[in-house]
Structures are given as structure tokens and as C-alpha cells.
Amino acid sequence: MARSSLFAVTVALLGACTESAPAPALVTVRETCDDPPPATRRQDLVETIHDTPVADPYRWLEAESDPEVKAWMAAQDTYARERLAALPRRDAIADRLGELLDIDAVSAPYHRGGVYFYTRRHKGVQKPIYYIRRGEQGREEVLLDPNKLSPDGSVAVHGIFPDFAGRLVAYKLSRNNADASTLYLRDLETGRDLADVIEGARYASPAWTPDGRGFYYVWLPTDPSIPPSELPGRAEVRFHRVGEPVSEDSIVAPATGDPSRFVGVSLSRDGRWLFLHHQHGWTSSDVYLRDLHAGDGEWKPLVVGRRAIYDVTAWRDRFYVHTNDGAPRYRVFEVDPNNPARDDWKLLVPETDATLEGLQIVGERLVLAYLRDAHSAIVVRRLDGGFVRELELPGLGSASGLVGNPDEDRAYYSFSSFTEPSQIFETSVATGATRLWQRIDLPVDTSRFVVEQLRYPSKDGTPISMFVVRRRDLPLSADAPALLTGYGGFSVSMTPAFSARAVVWLEHGGVFAVPNLRGGGEYGEDWHRAGMREHKQNVFDDFAAAAQALVERGYTRHERLAILGGSNGGLLVGATMVQHPGLARAVACAVPLLDMVRYTQFGAGKTWIPEYGDPEDPRDFAYIYPYSPYHHVADDTRYPALLMLAADSDDRVDPMHARKFTAQIQHASRRPAWLRIESNAGHGGADLLHQTIAREADTLAFLLHHTTP
Numbered sequence: 045m046a047r048s049s050l051f052a053v054t055v056a057l058l059g060a061c062t063e064s065a066p067a068p069a070l071v072t073v074r075e076t077c078d079d080p081p082p083a084t085r086r087q088d089l090v091e092t093i094h095d096t097p098v099a100d101p102y103r104w105l106e107a108e109s110d111p112e113v114k115a116w117m118a119a120q121d122t123y124a125r126e127r128l129a130a131l132p133r134r135d136a137i138a139d140r141l142g143e144l145l146d147i148d149a150v151s152a153p154y155h156r157g158g159v160y161f162y163t164r165r166h167k168g169v170q171k172p173i174y175y176i177r178r179g180e181q182g183r184e185e186v187l188l189d190p191n192k193l194s195p196d197g198s199v200a201v202h203g204i205f206p207d208f209a210g211r212l213v214a215y216k217l218s219r220n221n222a223d224a225s226t227l228y229l230r231d232l233e234t235g236r237d238l239a240d241v242i243e244g245a246r247y248a249s250p251a252w253t254p255d256g257r258g259f260y261y262v263w264l265p266t267d268p269s270i271p272p273s274e275l276p277g278r279a280e281v282r283f284h285r286v287g288e289p290v291s292e293d294s295i296v297a298p299a300t301g302d303p304s305r306f307v308g309v310s311l312s313r314d315g316r317w318l319f320l321h322h323q324h325g326w327t328s329s330d331v332y333l334r335d336l337h338a339g340d341g342e343w344k345p346l347v348v349g350r351r352a353i354y355d356v357t358a359w360r361d362r363f364y365v366h367t368n369d370g371a372p373r374y375r376v377f378e379v380d381p382n383n384p385a386r387d388d389w390k391l392l393v394p395e396t397d398a399t400l401e402g403l404q405i406v407g408e409r410l411v412l413a414y415l416r417d418a419h420s421a422i423v424v425r426r427l428d429g430g431f432v433r434e435l436e437l438p439g440l441g442s443a444s445g446l447v448g449n450p451d452e453d454r455a456y457y458s459f460s461s462f463t464e465p466s467q468i469f470e471t472s473v474a475t476g477a478t479r480l481w482q483r484i485d486l487p488v489d490t491s492r493f494v495v496e497q498l499r500y501p502s503k504d505g506t507p508i509s510m511f512v513v514r515r516r517d518l519p520l521s522a523d524a525p526a527l528l529t530g531y532g533g534f535s536v537s538m539t540p541a542f543s544a545r546a547v548v549w550l551e552h553g554g555v556f557a558v559p560n561l562r563g564g565g566e567y568g569e570d571w572h573r574a575g576m577r578e579h580k581q582n583v584f585d586d587f588a589a590a591a592q593a594l595v596e597r598g599y600t601r602h603e604r605l606a607i608l609g610g611s612n613g614g615l616l617v618g619a620t621m622v623q624h625p626g627l628a629r630a631v632a633c634a635v636p637l638l639d640m641v642r643y644t645q646f647g648a649g650k651t652w653i654p655e656y657g658d659p660e661d662p663r664d665f666a667y668i669y670p671y672s673p674y675h676h677v678a679d680d681t682r683y684p685a686l687l688m689l690a691a692d693s694d695d696r697v698d699p700m701h702a703r704k705f706t707a708q709i710q711h712a713s714r715r716p717a718w719l720r721i722e723s724n725a726g727h728g729g730a731d732l733l734h735q736t737i738a739r740e741a742d743t744l745a746f747l748l749h750h751t752t753p
Contacts, residue, residue, distance in 0.1 A: 081120065081123055081710050081717070081718070082116065082119035082120055082123055084102070084105075084116065084707040084710060084711070085104065085112075086101045086102065086707075086711065087100075087101050087102070087103060087104060088101070089101060089103050093641065093659075093665065093669075094662040094665045094666075096665070096669060098641055098669070098675060099675065100639075100641075100642075100675075101707075101708070101711075102703070102704040102707045102708060103704075105700060105703040105704050105707060106642075106646075106698075106700040106703075106704070108699065108700070113703075116703075117703070117719075117721055120706070120718075120719040120721070121719065121720060121721040123718065123719075124687075124718035124719055124720045125720060125742075127716075127718060128687075128718070128720065128742040128745065128746060131742075131745040131746065131749050132745075132749070133552075133745050133748060133749070134741055134742065134745035135741075137548055137740075137741045137744050137745050137748075138737055138738065138741035140548055140551070141544055141548060141737045141740050141741055141744075142737055143486075143487050144486055144487070144488065144544035144547060144548075145544050145733060145736065145737060146167055146168065146733060146737075147165065147167055147484060147486065148164075148165060148166060148167050149164070149165045149172075149466070149482075149484050150162060150163070150164045150165070150482055151163045151164075151172075151468075152447045152456035152457070152458065152468045152481070152482075153177075153447075153456070154447050154448070154449075154456075155180075155210065155449075156206040156207065156208055156209065156210040157208065157209040157210030157211065158178060158179050158210060159176050159177070159178055159206065159210030159232060160176060160177040160178075160179075160180060160182070161174070161175075161176055161187070161204065161206060162174075162175055163175065169191060169733075170191055170197060170732045170733045170734060171190040171191050171197070171200075171731055171732065171733070172190070173186060173188070173189045173190070173191070174186070174187040174188040174189070174190075174201065174204060175187055176232065187204070187213065187230075187232075188201055188204070188215060190731070193217065196724065197724070197732045198219055198220050198221075198724040199217055199218070199219055200217070200218045200219075200220075200221045200731045201215060201216065201217060201218075202216040202217065202218045202223075202225045203215065203216050203249070204216075205249065205250045205252070205259075206232075207252040207256035207259075208252060208254055208256060208313075209256050210232065211231070211232055211233065211256055212229055212230065212231060212232065212238075212256055212286065213229070213230045213232060214227055214228070214229055214250045214252075214259065215227070215228055215229075215230065216228075216245055216248065218726070219693070220692070220693035220724045220725060220726055220730075221693065221724070221725055221726040221728060221729065221730055221731045222693040222694070222695045222726035222727075223246050223648075223695050223696055223726060223727065224246050224695055225245045225246050225248070226241060226242065226243050226245055227241070227242040227245035227248050227250070227261070228240070228241055228242075229286065238286070238287065239287075240284065240286060240287065240288075240290060241290065242261070242263070242284065242290050242293075243266045244263050244264040244265060244266045245261070245263070245264075246264050246275075247262040247264060247276075247279060247306070247307070247308070248261040248262050248263065249261070249262075249308075250284075251309055251310050251311040252311070253311065253315050254313070254314060254315040255315075256286070257285060257286055258283055258284055258285040258286055259283070259284055260281060260282070260283050260296060260309045260311060260318065261281070261282060261283075261284065261309070262279050262280070262281055262282075262307055262308060262309060263279065263280050263281075263282045263293070264276075264278060264279055265278050271645075272646070272647055272648070272695060272698075273303060273644060273645055273646060273647065273648070273649050273650050274303050274650070275303070275648075276302075276303045276304070276305065276306060276307075276648065276650065276651050277299060277300060277301050277302050277303035277304075277305070277650075278299045278301075279299055279300070279306075279307045280295050280296075280297065280298055280299050280307075281295070281296045281297035281307060281309045281320060282294060282295055282296060283296050296309070296318075296320075297309070297320050297343065300322065303650035303651065304324070304325070304650045304651055304653045304654060305322055305323065305324055305651075306321075306322070306323040306651060307320070307321065307322060307323075308320075308321035308323065309321070310356075312358035312359075313358070313359065313450065315336060315337075316335060316336055316337045316358075317333055317334070317335065317336070317358045317363075317381065318333065318334040318336055319331060319332070319333050319346075319356055319358075320332040320333070320334075320343055324654050325651070325652070325653070325654020325655050326353075326534045326535050326572070326576075326654065326655055327351065327353070327569070327572075327573065327576075327654055327655075328350065328351045328352055328353060328654075329352075329353050329354050329355075330345070330347065330348040330349065330354075331345075331346040331347050331348070331354050331356055332344060332345055332346060332348070333346050333384075335381070346363075346379075346384055347365075347369075347386055350369060352367055352368050352369035352370075352569075353367060353368050353369075353569075354366075354367045354369070355367070355402070355403065356379075357403060357404070357405055359405045359427075359450055360427075361380075361381065362378055362379065362380065362381070362427075363378070363379035363381060363384075364376060364377070364378060364379075364392070364403060364405065364410065364427075365377040365378075365379055365389065366400065366402065366403040368568070368569040371394075371395035372395075372568040372569040372570040372571075373395050373396065373397070373398065373399045373400060373567075373568035373569075374395065374399065374400035374401075374568070374569075375391065375393055375394050375395045375400065376391075376392045376393035376400070376403055376410070376412070376429070377389040377390060377391055377392060378390045378392045378429075392410075392425075392428070392429035393410070393412065393425065393429055396414075397416075398414040398415060398416040398421065399414060399415040399416075399537075399565065399566065399567060399568045400412055400413070400414055401413045401414065401415055401537070401565070402445055404445050404446055405427075405450040406446045406448040406449065406450060406452075406455045406473055407448065407449075407450070407451075407452060407453040407454075407455060407472075407473030407474060408427065408450065408451060408473075409424050409425065409426060409427065409432060409473050409474075410424070410425040410426070410427060410429070411423075411424055411445065411446050411455075411473070412424075412425065413443070413445050415537055415539065415565075415566055417497070417509065417566075418497075418509055418511070418537065418538070418539055418540075418560045418566040418567075419440040419441060419442070419539055419540055420437060420441060420442050420443035420459075420539065421434060421435075421437070421443075422434065422435040422437070422443055422445075422446075422457065423435075424473060424476075432476075433476050435457075435471065435476070435478065436478070437459055438459055438461075438464060438467065439461055439463075439464065440461060440495070440497075440540055441459055441460055441461030441462075441464060441539070441540045441541065442459070442460055442461070442539040442540055442541045443457055443458065443459045444457050444458045444459075445457065446471070446473075448473070453472050453473050453474045454470065454471075454472060454473075455470075455471055455473055456468055456469065456470050456471070456481060457469055457471065460540075460541050460542040461495070461540045461541065461542065462493065462495045462511065462513045462540045462541070462542065462543070462546065462556075463490040463491075463493050463495060463513075463542075464490065464542060465483070465484040465485070465486050465488075465490075465542045466483075466484050466542060467480060467482070467483045467484070468480075468481045468482040468483075469481055488547050490547075491516075492515055492516050492517060492550075493513055493514070493515060493516065493550060494513070494514060494515075494516045495511060495512070495513050495540065496511070496512045496513075496514075497509060497510070497511055497512075498510055498512060498593070498597075500589055500590065500592075500593035501589065502562075502582070502585050502586045502589045503585035503586075503588070503589060504582070504585070506562070506574075506582075506586070508559055508560065508561065508562075508586050508589065508590065509559070509560045509566075510557055510558065510559035510560065510590055510593070511540060511557065511558045511559075512555060512556070512557045512594070512599065513546060513550065513555070513556040513557070514550065514554075514555045514556070514599070515550055515553070518553060520597075520598045520599060521598070522595075522598055522599075522600060522601040522604070523600075523601070523604060524553055524554060524555050524599065524600050524604060525549070525552065525553065525554040525555070525600065525604045525605075525606065525747075525748060525751035525752050526554060526555040526556075526557060526594050526599055526600035526604060526605050526606070526751075527545075527546075527549050527554060527555070527556050527557070527606050527607075527608060527747065528557045528558075528559070528587070528590060528591055528594065528605065528606070528607045528608070528628070529556075529557075529558055529607070529608040529609060529613070530558065530559050530561050530586075530587050530590070530609060530613060530616055531561065531563075531564060531609065531611075531612060531613040531616065532561030532562060532563035532564055532575050532583035532586065532587065532612070532613070532616055533563040533564070533575065533576065533583065533612040533613075533615075533616075533655060534563070534572075534612060534655055535563075535564065535565035535569070535572040536564055536565060536612075537560075537564050537565045537566045538558050538559070538560055538561075538564060538566065539566070540558075543556075544740070545740060545743075545744065548744055549744065549748075552748055552752070553752075554748075554751075555594070555599045555600055557590065557594060557599075559586060559587065559590040561575060561583050561586040561587055561590075561616075562574040562575030562579070562582045562583055562586055563575025563576055563580070563582070563583045576655050576656070577655070577656065577657045577664070577667070578657070578664075578667045580656065580667070580668075580671060581667075581670075581671055583616060584616065584619045584620055584623060584671065587607075587616055587617075587620050588620055588623070588624050588627060591605055591607070591620075591624075591627050591628060592627075602626060602627060602628065602629065603629050603751070604629065604751045604752070605627070605628040605629055605751065606628060606629065606630040606631070606632070606747040606748075606750065606751050607620060607621070607627075607628045607630075607631050607632075607684075608631070608632040608633075608634075608743070608747070609632075609633065609634070609636075610633075610634035610635055610636070610689075611634070611635050611636065611637070611696075611697060611727065612637065613634075613636075614633045614634055614635060614636020614637065614638070614697075614701075615636055615637045615638060615640075615673070617631050617632070617633050617636075618631075618633055618636055618638045618673035618674075618705060619671050619673045621633075621673075621683055621684050621686070622673045622676050622677055622678075622683075623671075623676075625681050625682060625683050625684070626682070627684075628684045629684055629685065629750050629751050630684050630685045630686075630687070630746065630747045630749075630750035630751055631684045631685070631686050631687070632687045632689065632743045632746065632747055633686065633687070633688050633689065633702075633705075634688075634689035634690075635689065635690060635691055635694055635696075635697050635699075635702070635727050635729075636688075636697065636701055636702060636705070637652075637697055637701050638672075638673045638674045638701040638702070638704070638705040639672065639674040639675070639700070639701055639704055639705070640656065640659065640668050640669070640671070640672035640673075640674075640675075641659050641665075641668070641669060641672055641674075641675060642659070643656070643659070643701070644658065644659065644660070646698035646700060647694070647695060647696050647697050647698040648695075648696050648697075649698075656668065673705060674701070674704055674705050674708055677705075677708045677709060677711075677712045677713075678712060679711070679712045680712065680714070681712055681713060681714070682713065682714045682715060683709055683712070683713040683714075683715060683717075684715065684750075685715045685716045685717070685746070685750045686706070686709050686713070686715070686716070686717040686718070687718050687720065687742070687743060687746045687747070688702050688705065688706045688717070688718065688719045688720065689702075689720050689722070689739065689743065690702035690703070690719065690720070690721045690722065691721070691722045691725035691726055691727060691729060691730075692721055692722065692723050692724070692725060693724065693725055693726050694725070694726055694727045695726065695727070696726070696727035697727055699721070702719065703719070706718075706719040718746075720739075720742060722735065722739060
């Protein structure tokens with residue numbers, strides 16, 4: 045399609061529209077705009093909650109199955125896609141993303157018994173394929189090809205779980221890339237699936253017994269009459285014996301009845317110690333255990349009721365506990381199972397000024413993954429805690445943990461940075477010898493890019509770090525378009541990693557920026573807690589201050605600034621645009637939370653109460669309602685242009701948030717607000733490559749259109 049002929053039309057479509065008063069039937073219209081968005085019925089609905097009047101004019105958009113809502117969604121999506129397709133640079137951006145994303149690549153292998161497991165992406169193929177080799181030099185065989193599981197590509201693989209002998213593989217399939225999954229078993233000798241099929245496997249990560257005859261897993265009921273928000277409280281730990289009817293699976297731990305709590309189960313490699321994990325949000329966990337060799341029939345507490353996170357790894361005759369108990373940047377304890385009382389734990393690795401993100405045992409060593417000032421470091425120690433070495437990484441970037449076995453020396457890890465596409469390294473845990481095992485070569489000259497890590501003060505004076513990436517050959521200019529993205533919640537860390545999105549933005553003369561907001565995990569648990577619950581406003585202040593810092597330091601100006609975020613990051617950009625309408629020129633908001641008054645009633649909302657608070661509690665409502673974006677959109681305001689990105693099968697964050705907020709902005713704003721709805725997609729989007737490219741192209745074209753001449 046020729047872009048030049050569409051340019052004048054596109055400018056007209058994207059120009060500012062002034063809004064008239066609501067029609068008598070309470071339908072939003074824009075009589076002065078040549079091509080307004082589809083009309084949206086508006087209700088006169090106000091509730092008094094904790095003595096506060098709360099308006100909810102688009103409550104009716106919560107009912108996704110209602111024919112009126114379905115028709116509204118279809119009209120909004122069609123309206124958005126027609127205009128996105130007409131953007132001048134959209135097709136060129138899609139072509140460039142195809143060059144960067146449609147590539148050949150292979151994952152690091154891991155093995156169980158003599159069978160090696162890995163994935164391979166083939167250029168021109170929509171989804172990565174799961175392969176096996178029987179022996180390191182064996183013939184490559186297809187284990188699972190997601191491209192052939194359904195005619196329309198709507199069935200996705202959500203993880204494979206081989207037993208220790210490499211004889212059986214449990215694997216999860218999901219429709220439309222939703223979280224809800226079904227578990228299947230495949231016999232690798234015959235290549236055929238067994239009759240064992242387990243529904244309700246959303247949270248299932250099978251913990252195999254050493255003999256491969258069965259596994260422990262988390263089961264959810266599939267009764268459609270149970271509200272999705274209540275499902276986590278119905279989770280049970282069960283045991284399945286291979287070949288026996290699933291209906292006879294024994295209940296190992298009953299449901300808690302608490303929908304704000306996650307339940308997990310794990311088993312030591314020798315099959316002796318069974319652990320039950322109760323996670324209370326992202327701030328505390330309880331751990332119970334059973335000694336199966338001793339025939340324990342009751343759960344015994346290992347550590348319960350403390351406001352801290354505990355991750356337990358059992359190896360040989362010891363437990364290794366990674367925890368922030370008394371150490372916000374985490375430390376490691378050794379526990380003797382014969383004397384498991386908390387006072388008897390032995391400190392192995394003390395807290396440092398780096399954040400200890402995780403612990404593994406590989407090659408009879410402790411492998412510790414750290415973040416130092418928001419970039420990765422990997423340290424190897426003996427099982428007694430003695431220092432061995434720090435792996436030499438290629439630069440300031442993000443490294444995965446090691447892919448390997450606890451009793452084998454050879455392992456793999458991946459590394460990437462803003463300027464370095466993914467690389468996989470093979471290493472000897474014993475000697476430290478390391479070699480490049482696989483590298484992705486992309487058609488991009490990253491030597492043109494320069495990365496800076498700067499600091500700026502937030503509203504309350506707290507110093508915040510931020511990565512800024514730009515082209516080396518372009519001088520600083522307030523006319524440069526800048527893309528600012530962040531997250532700020534659930535202890536998620538934003539670290540340097542290669543991004544096709546960033547490459548495209550930089551190639552268009554832009555600046556790409558990622559701040560390390562409070563609420564994240566970059567600087568430990570204190571940093572996380574400073575951006576959650578009653579402190580959530582700190583996150584929005586940190587992000588707004590990041591935007592201001594980019595402007596004040598000459599990287600861009602407000603009219604050239606775009607902001608982008610998804611999920612909790614969608615809440616971030618939604619709150620930012622409502623609180624600071626003039627801060628940015630364009631916003632991309634993906635699969636977000638935006639109605640914080642009713643979020644607990646939908647999807648997995650109740651599991652986030654420990655992070656956000658409970659709006660039904662008047663004390664929590666007092667700090668949740670003031671920042672809830674949907675409830676603070678002001679009429680006749682020049683908000684940034686908005687591209688809302690929703691997914692039709694998102695069973696984690698209900699798309700009602702996206703629908704209601706889009707309608708609210710369309711009613712109030714003088715600028716475009718478009719709702720794009722991804723089909724056959726869950727919270728993480730669709731897993732078909734062409735859909736990913738199309739979504740990214742639409743997003744970048746929209747943001748660039750509004751931030752460049």
C-alpha cells in the first residue's frame with residue numbers, strides 16, 4: 045500500500061478532536077471530529093464506598109459475554125486497526141521487526157538421563173519447536189511442534205517437565221496462550237501420549253519422584269461456576285501415579301480457602317523431602333515439609349509466619365535457604381534437617397551491597413545470581429559458603445541462571461544487553477573455563493549505540509537510577525523522540541537486555557530509557573516495599589521524575605516523549621497520564637490494571653492484594669482510590685494520544701480494565717484513544733510470531749507518529 049497517498053488522510057484522522065456535550069441518551073459523541081470512535085453508552089452510576097462517592101459510568105463494559113459489549117469491542121478494534129494500518133511508517137517498521145525477530149536460534153540444552161531437551165526457532169516458522177536428542181550426539185527429534193497442534197495456531201505449549209530418567213515428559217497445553225492449561229504425559233520410548241490427562245493445571249509444575257512413577261502438582265477446579273478471582277483459594281496439592289485414573293489422585297495438601305495466597309510444591313532430588321510453599325503475595329512465604337522416607341503423614345513447619353521470602357533447595361543432607369529475612373538484599377543459610385529450628389540455621393553467605401536474586405546448586409557448587417546496580421553478576425561458592433569465583437560476563441547486561449544439574453560440572457548460561465543480542469555460554473563449574481556456545485547474529489550494528497546509567501531525584505528526593513540508550517552519531521537534541529518504559533512492582537527488576545523494539549526506536553533517531561523504579565527488585569526488598577501498598581504513589585512519582593529528567597537533561601522534550609508499559613506497567617503509564625496530562629505526547633498501555641476499586645473481583649486480582657492492598661478495607665481504600673486511573677480521568681482534558689492494547693483471552697488481568705479506561709478517555713480527551721484487541725491471545729500476548737510483529741509494529745508506528753514531525 046502506498047504511504048504517500050495516505051499521509052494527508054492519516055494526519056486528519058490523528059488530529060485533535062474537540063468533544064461536544066454528551067447526548068441526552070448519555071452516549072459519547074464527537075460531533076466536531078470528522079471520524080469519531082464508535083459511540084459508547086455512559087451510565088449515571090455512582091456508589092458510596094467508605095463514605096466516598098465513586099462514579100463508574102462504564103460498569104456495563106465489565107460483562108464481556110454480553111452481546112452489546114461484544115459488538116462494542118468489535119467496533120473499537122476495527123476502528124483502531126484501520127487507523128493503525130494507515131500510519132505512514134507502519135509497514136516499514138513491521139518489515140524491520142521481521143528482520144530482527146524472524147531468525148534461527150536455539151536454546152541451551154538440559155538433559156535428564158541420556159536425553160537432551162531444547163527448543164529451536166526456525167526462520168519463517170511461527171513458533172519455536174521442542175526437540176530432543178538421545179545422547180549428546182544423537183539425532184535431532186521433534187518432541188512437540190506447537191505449529192501443528194491446531195489449524196489456527198491457537199494452542200500453545202506452556203512448559204515441559206521431563207522425569208529424571210528422561211523416559212516420560214509432562215507437558216502443558218493452553219488455548220489462546222491463556223494461563224489456564226491442561227497437562228499431558230508423553231512416553232519418549234514410543235513417542236505416544238498416555239491416557240493421563242489432567243485438567244486445571246494452570247499452576248502445575250510437576251515434581252517427579254526419582255523413579256518416575258508419579259509426581260506432585262498443584263490442581264485447580266475447572267467448575268465454570270467458580271469466579272476466577274476465587275480459584276487460587278481452591279488450589280490443592282495432589283499426587284498422580286502414572287497410568288492410574290486422574291480421578292483417583294490423592295490430595296496431599298487441601299485448599300487453603302484464601303484466594304490471596306499461592307500454593308506450590310517441590311520434592312528433593314532423592315525423593316525424601318517434600319516441601320509445601322504458601323506464598324503471600326511477593327513479600328512473604330511459609331514453608332512446610334514432610335520426610336517421606338520416615339513416613340511423615342503430617343506437614344511440619346520449617347518457617348511460618350515471618351514477613352520474609354524463603355526459597356529452599358535441598359541437596360544431599362542439607363537445605364539451602366535463600367531469604368531476605370533480616371537482610372533486604374538477601375542471604376543464604378544452611379539448615380540441618382535434623383535440627384531445623386530457625387535459631388539453628390547457619391549463615392553461609394551474608395548480605396552484601398548487591399541484591400542476591402537467586403540460588404542454584406550446579407556441579408556440587410552454590411551458584412548465586414546477583415544484581416549490582418541493576419545489572420547481572422554470577423558468583424560460584426562451595427557448598428560450605430567459601431568463595432570460588434565470579435563468572436566473567438561480557439559486560440553490563442542480564443545473565444540467566446545456570447542451566448545444569450546439581451551433580452554435573454558442565455552448565456550453560458545466556459547473556460544479553462542493550463547492545464548485545466542473546467549469547468549462550470558453556471562453562472565448567474569446577475574450573476571456570478568458559479566458551480561461547482551459541483550467538484544470535486542480527487542485521488544491526490550495535491556499535492552505533494551508547495548506553496548510559498544516570499541518576500535523578502524523585503519527588504521526595506530519593507535517587508533513582510535509569511538506563512538511557514541512544515545513537516552515538518547523533519548529538520543530544522530536545523527534538524529527539526524518547527520512549528520511556530517501566531514497571532515498578534512485584535519485585536520485578538528492569539535490567540539491560542537486547543530489544544528489537546529499542547533497536548527500531550533508535551534507528552528512527554530516538555532515545556530509549558528504562559528507569560529502576562521503586563516497587564522493583566533491583567535494590568532489594570526495601571526498594572520493593574517502598575513502591576507497594578500505601579507507598580504505590582512513589583512509583584508514579586519516580587516515573588514522572590524520569591520523564592522530567594530526560595527533558596531537563598536535553599534528551600527530548602514533552603512533545604516528543606512517549607511512555608509505554610504493560611500489566612502492572614500498564615497501571616504505571618495509566619496513572620502517569622492521568623496525573624500528568626502534559627508530561628508525554630503518546631501512551632501505549634498494554635493488558636493493564638486501571639480500575640483499582642474493583643480489581644480484586646476479576647481474574648487473578650485477589651492474589652495481588654498483598655501488593656496493592658484491598659479496596660474493601662477502608663484503610664487500604666484510602667490510598668488506593670486516589671491513584672486509581674479510571675476514577676480520576678477529568679472531562680475536557682488534553683490527555684496524551686492513547687493506544688490501548690488488550691487480549692481477548694487474558695485470564696490474568698481482566699480486559700475490563702482496558703475497555704472501561706478507553707471509554708473514559710474517549711469521553712474526556714481531545715486526542716485519539718484507540719483500543720486494539722489481540723485475538724487468540726492471553727496476558728503475554730499471542731505466541732504466533734506474525735501477531736507479535738504486527739502488535740509491535742502498530743505500537744511503534746503509533747508512538748512515533750505522535751512524537752515525530
